């Protein structure tokens with residue numbers, strides 16, 4: 349760690365994957381958050397890595413190999429923001445090097461990879477990984493959770509949730525709607541309800557003309573929890589009109605809805621209008637800031653507290669059942685094991 353003045357110890361971070369969210373994390377670590385600096389980057393596209401970091405730190409080193417970045421002496425901690433299927437190898441490499449690592453969701457795309465990561469962390473005897481599930485840091489979700497846990501609406505019975513993206517690219521295919529998109533609900537809803545899933549089913553309504561051959565869109569995922577709560581999540585990633593996240597919890601005495609982001613309502617030209625966001629970067633900007641600041645603080649204090657590899661593993665178990673259910677259209681069981689003491 350570097351010290352500019354005795355008061356200011358900086359965590360030296362290396363970022364692997366400098367696409368949409370990797371670049372955004374470089375920006376927030378440099379300009380918005382405190383206690384960190386970006387000293388290294390790596391991406392399979394080294395030109396883009398250089399472009400992403402230069403405005404923030406022209407002296408940052410650009411590595412061709414993510415593993416070399418992880419093992420660099422001047423890198424204290426790593427942010428992994430490369431494509432999902434590449435996360436496991438980098439997380440394992442960082443744990444092996446004994447370095448703190450923030451891994452964007454998903455932790456890994458197979459159960460076996462998640463188990464290997466958990467084993468590696470257990471072998472180190474301490475938490476080294478924070479997973480990029482940011483919704484539990486969102487103010488709206490936190491207020492919703494408080495209302496539920498204070499018993500204000502009585503026991504939750506049902507949840508209706510919506511996860512809509514304006515549009516996705518051609519490389520986004522059906523199973524990604526689970527591991528890339530639904531994974532946020534799989535994490536946040538069990539946190540919100542303090543419950544675990546026992547089954548999943550997927551239903552495909554009439555398909556939108558705005559999708560392509562390899563993407564079934566929209567879909568409805570039905571989940572059941574241990575306590576009998578029924579959840580439906582609409583995942584619609586080419587909805588055209590904007591980025592829209594909704595969550596309505598129906599309890600015995602009342603319902604509670606996730607608030608929409610604050611927006612000015614405009615009375616103009618015989619119309620009353622309110623803008624809808626289009627980008628996840630804006631919708632959850634504060635939550636991303638808080639989660640990464642918590643990671644930085646945790647690294648500096650030697651104690652990580654954010655979403656753990658266990659959260660990543662449990663979400664992956666549920667996600668694998670959902671991907672299976674996309675093929676079978678059957679109700680697929682979900683079985684979540686008891687967590688080791690480190691994650692309680």
Ligand SMILES: NC(=O)c1ccc[n+]([C@@H]2O[C@H](COP(=O)([O-])OP(=O)(O)OC[C@H]3O[C@@H](n4cnc5c(N)ncnc54)[C@H](O)[C@@H]3O)[C@@H](O)[C@H]2O)c1
Pocket residue numbers: 364365366367368369370390391392393396414429430431432434452453454480481482528628
């Ligand atoms: N928490 C969130 O809300 C959130 C939001 C966006 C993205 N993400 C996650 O972050 C990750 C990146 O998403 P994105 O939207 O920035 O994607 P992106 O495609 O814009 O960026 C991915 C980057 O990774 C690079 N890359 C691919 N394979 C690599 C490898 N083996 N080694 C190093 N770099 C490699 C690509 O060249 C690209 O620059 C995904 O896992 C995604 O699910 C999370």
Ligand SMILES: O[C@H]1[C@H](O)[C@@H](O)[C@H](O)[C@@H](O)[C@H]1O
Pocket residue numbers: 513528529532585628
């Ligand atoms: O990587 C992104 C990100 O996680 C967004 O929050 C989600 O809405 C998108 O569907 C996903 O592709």
